[in-house]
Amino acid sequence: MKIVILSRSRFLYSTARLALVGRVRGHHVRIIDPLRCAMLVDGERSALLYRGEPLGPVDAVLPRLGRSWSFAGLAVLRQFESLGVPCLNPSGGIAIARDKLSTLQCLARARVPAVATAFARDARDVRGGIEALGGPPVVVKLSDGSQGLGVMLAESAAGAESIVGAFHVFNQHILVQPYLRCDGDLRLIVAGGQVVAAMRRRAAQGEFRNNLHRGGVAVVHRTAPEERRVALEAARAIGLRVAGIDLIESPHGPLVLEVNASPGLRGIEAATGRNVAASLLRCLEARYSAASSSSSGSSRLRASSSGQPSTIPDALR
Ligand SMILES: Nc1ncnc2c1ncn2[C@@H]1O[C@H](COP(=O)(O)OP(=O)(O)O)[C@@H](O)[C@H]1O
Numbered sequence: 564m565k566i567v568i569l570s571r572s573r574f575l576y577s578t579a580r581l582a583l584v585g586r587v588r589g590h591h592v593r594i595i596d597p598l599r600c601a602m603l604v605d606g607e608r609s610a611l612l613y614r615g616e617p618l619g620p621v622d623a624v625l626p627r628l629g630r631s632w633s634f635a636g637l638a639v640l641r642q643f644e645s646l647g648v649p650c651l652n653p654s655g656g657i658a659i660a661r662d663k664l665s666t667l668q669c670l671a672r673a674r675v676p677a678v679a680t681a682f683a684r685d686a687r688d689v690r691g692g693i694e695a696l697g698g699p700p701v702v703v704k705l706s707d708g709s710q711g712l713g714v715m716l717a718e719s720a721a722g723a724e725s726i727v728g729a730f731h732v733f734n735q736h737i738l739v740q741p742y743l744r745c746d747g748d749l750r751l752i753v754a755g756g757q758v759v760a761a762m763r764r765r766a767a768q769g770e771f772r773n774n775l776h777r778g779g780v781a782v783v784h785r786t787a788p789e790e791r792r793v794a795l796e797a798a799r800a801i802g803l804r805v806a807g808i809d810l811i812e813s814p815h816g817p818l819v820l821e822v823n824a825s826p827g828l829r830g831i832e833a834a835t836g837r838n839v840a841a842s843l844l845r846c847l848e849a850r851y852s853a854a855s856s857s858s859s860g861s862s863r864l865r866a867s868s869s870g871q872p873s874t875i876p877d878a879l880r
């Protein structure tokens with residue numbers, strides 16, 4: 564297959580790893596920066612240029628969209644989708660996952676157990692939310708944060724109010740959750756309807772955030788059936804084929820903390836010894852095969868200039 568990885572840099576660990584494993588599996592892999600893509604959006608003539616040139620044939624797309632720049636990334640991904648190119652994760656699911664509030668609302672609608680969360684636009688309305696959650700201590704977090712940045716612990720309702728008030732000055736959306744004390748959290752990687760790897764992350768000394776970017780350490784985790792069920796349901800509810808599902812243990816069973824549409828590979832592969840990159844690529848290969856067999860010759864994929872049905876959209880040639 565001719566695979567495009569949408570990523571800001573070829574030097575990012577997970578991007579480099581996916582490219583390497585993709586090539587080992589016999590694919591032609593090209594890494595493209597969505598910020599250098601130009602698009603023509605015009606019905607039949609829709610097209611996509613990279614660094615000013617037509618991109619050439621593309622069979623499948625593997626998006627690695629960071630939270631901070633996902634507007635441009637999502638726009639490019641949508642363009643590939645509308646050109647009929649199979650993508651590992653759909654733009655709709657990635658758009659939901661980039662925002663914690665949307666994710667939690669989506670999970671609630673699908674009855675997937677998740678951490679209770681309050682959202683208030685005005686700092687004066689925060690206290691009611693904290694009371695509904697059972698009182699302090701609470702965790703206050705940016706709705707679109709990642710890597711543990713923008714996640715704070717407030718010991719009192721007044722502390723939480725002042726954090727929320729400060730962030731609203733910068734027009735940031737803030738979520739409040741009960742502080743759940745537990746032995747770290749769990750990260751399960753879902754790919755193609757299966758949990759392919761799982762680790763437990765524990766925070767560094769003096770830190771409550773378990774993120775590996777914040778100095779947390781990870782060990783392999785043997786998943787319980789209930790954990791696998793919740794992770795698979797969460798990925799399905801958000802509409803993601805591949806996802807990193809963070810779970811936190813509670814007396815009532817595992818609760819979803821967040822959903823990552825582009826989970827990092829370094830920590831999970833090191834902790835588990837699993838080739839997670841290969842699982843992701845297998846999922847993309849299956850997606851490509853399913854798309855090719857279900858739409859060969861159909862109108863879903865665009866016809867080539869020769870008039871023959873093709874899995875390669877004209878606009879990418
Ligand atoms: N409600 C909570 N109770 C206890 N710890 C939490 C809670 N929310 C977040 N944390 C800790 O903070 C870390 C980062 O929070 P998370 O919501 O996953 O944001 P990010 O997207 O920045 O990783 C989690 O991995 C967990 O260790």
Ligand SMILES: [Mg+2]
Nearest residue numbers: 710711809821
């Ligand atoms: Mg997290």
